[in-house]
Amino acid sequence: MKNNIKIYDLDRGMTDFEPKAIALGNFDGIHIGHQKLIKKDLEIARQLNLVPSVLLFKENSKKTLIDEKDYLTSLNDKIEIFSNMGMDTFCILEFNEDFRSLSPREFISEILYKKLNTKYIVIGEDYHFGKNAEGDIKTLARFQDEFGFETTIVDFEVDNGVKISSGSIKELIKNGNIAKANKYLGRNYKIIGHVVDGHKRGRTLNFPTANLEMNFSYTVPKDGVYLTRVNVRGKNHFALTNIGSNPTFENDFRKIETYILDFSEDIYGENITIEFLEFFRGDLKFESVDDLINQMEIDKKRAIDTINKKYL
Numbered sequence: 001m002k003n004n005i006k007i008y009d010l011d012r013g014m015t016d017f018e019p020k021a022i023a024l025g026n027f028d029g030i031h032i033g034h035q036k037l038i039k040k041d042l043e044i045a046r047q048l049n050l051v052p053s054v055l056l057f058k059e060n061s062k063k064t065l066i067d068e069k070d071y072l073t074s075l076n077d078k079i080e081i082f083s084n085m086g087m088d089t090f091c092i093l094e095f096n097e098d099f100r101s102l103s104p105r106e107f108i109s110e111i112l113y114k115k116l117n118t119k120y121i122v123i124g125e126d127y128h129f130g131k132n133a134e135g136d137i138k139t140l141a142r143f144q145d146e147f148g149f150e151t152t153i154v155d156f157e158v159d160n161g162v163k164i165s166s167g168s169i170k171e172l173i174k175n176g177n178i179a180k181a182n183k184y185l186g187r188n189y190k191i192i193g194h195v196v197d198g199h200k201r202g203r204t205l206n207f208p209t210a211n212l213e214m215n216f217s218y219t220v221p222k223d224g225v226y227l228t229r230v231n232v233r234g235k236n237h238f239a240l241t242n243i244g245s246n247p248t249f250e251n252d253f254r255k256i257e258t259y260i261l262d263f264s265e266d267i268y269g270e271n272i273t274i275e276f277l278e279f280f281r282g283d284l285k286f287e288s289v290d291d292l293i294n295q296m297e298i299d300k301k302r303a304i305d306t307i308n309k310k311y312l
């Protein structure tokens with residue numbers, strides 16, 4: 001992440017009056033459509049000497065709310081990806097009752113105008129805002145003279161006539177179609193968490209696996225075996241990740257476990273990032289542990305061949 005970024009937490013009364021070109025949206029996944037919008041915002045900011053900024057919502061931190069939703073990117077991921085693209089100012093706020101009750105006009109006047117000195121807004125064509133999502137691109141047009149801003153609407157990015165969306169990428173990931181999801185994301189899908197204890201069985205099979213507890217409600221890819229790239233203590237390693245409930249063994253639960261190639265360190269408790277490169281096969285129930293080990297050896301050979309051919 002760039003280290004000169006500025007984050008203004010509006011809930012803590014922070015404001016910033018530098019004139020801004022603000023990108024508005026939910027931006028889950030920051031897929032190639034979102035990237036197009038951000039590039040537009042950066043371009044306009046450069047031309048008009050405005051600060052390129054993005055308004056983002058904090059995650060739902062209320063644990064009492066049963067939130068079964070899953071997402072492609074956490075707030076931290078978004079800030080990292082956007083700052084790598086050149087964005088340097090982030091305005092964050094909670095999507096709470098107070099915020100939700102603002103009318104479209106109040107959102108524009110209280111937040112965009114008074115708190116952020118917005119001179120330019122860049123949005124997607126389906127953007128909605130304000131109470132009951134009543135505000136849209138027409139509402140922005142109606143208020144732009146009064147509050148002194150201009151608007152640019154960026155059209156959807158499509159693939160074969162189909163709109164690229166966070167929802168469709170989540171479906172691809174849940175169906176194991178990592179290649180297409182990565183294409184639409186414009187980078188490899190990744191999840192972050194820390195390493196927790198498992199049954200200590202992996203080492204007895206000669207395939208120790210670091211079990212991941214995710215630090216966010218990421219969309220979990222379909223059960224199966226993936227070629228992955230894992231970042232541990234700042235260093236990348238190729239790996240095989242198995243997602244599933246180990247059907248060869250009875251009474252297990254669904255987990256995300258990773259066998260790191262050419263690696264033998266104890267990493268319990270460490271934060272790791274898993275980047276999904278390719279889907280290899282589904283999760284299988286084997287007749288014997290030896291059959292499972294044979295298959296894992298085959299997976300490993302395929303991983304090494306693929307890495308040599310495509311990733312080195």
Ligand SMILES: Cc1cc2nc3c(=O)[nH]c(=O)nc-3n(C[C@H](O)[C@H](O)[C@H](O)COP(=O)(O)O)c2cc1C
Pocket residue numbers: 198199200201202203205207209211225240241242245246247248249257258259282283284285286292296299
């Ligand atoms: C490359 C790879 C492929 C795997 N494929 C399967 C599989 O198809 N079926 C299965 O039951 N377990 C599979 N496993 C999971 C093993 O059963 C699991 O790693 C082992 O039970 C160790 O569990 P532990 O980490 O809780 O000790 C796979 C593991 C790896 C690393």
Ligand SMILES: Nc1ncnc2c1ncn2[C@@H]1O[C@H](COP(=O)(O)OP(=O)(O)O)[C@@H](O)[C@H]1O
Pocket residue numbers: 195196197198199200201202203204207208209210211258259260261262263264265266267268
């Ligand atoms: N190549 C490796 N890949 C993954 N984890 C490894 C590797 N080498 C050593 N380890 C360590 O071993 C642990 C996994 O061993 P395992 O027997 O599968 O135990 P557990 O069931 O607790 O996951 C990892 O959490 C990590 O600390």
